[in-house]
Amino acid sequence: MQTTTLEFVGSTIFFTSLTSKKEKITMISKQETQLPTLIPREILFGNPERTSPKLSPDGKYLAYLAPDDKNILQVWLREIEKEEAKKLTDDKKRGIQGYFWTYNPEQ
Secondary structure, eight states: OOOOEEETTTTTTEEEEEOOEEEEEEEEOOOOOOOOOOOOOHHSSOOSEEEEEOOOOTTEEEEEEEEOSSSSSEEEEEEETTTOOOOOOOOSSSSSOOOOOOOTOOO
């Protein structure tokens, strides 16, 4: 029967293997390694600046999702030839996940 253990002491790893006939201990020195810098959580899981752009059926407007001043995704609308956008929704909690244009221009 054989029993194997690993023990970390400082920068050294002790590998011990015990058998019924004899004991063998091997020391392995652990090299100092530099871990990579973590990617900030906001970059991985935060809201995009703008997403899901959709052109209106008549081609005059562009709608998209973007966070408001409280970082909650809302639907925004702007005319194609203008830079200023108007916030169409005002969700207070989870944010808007999707939207679509109607095919009927009267609605």
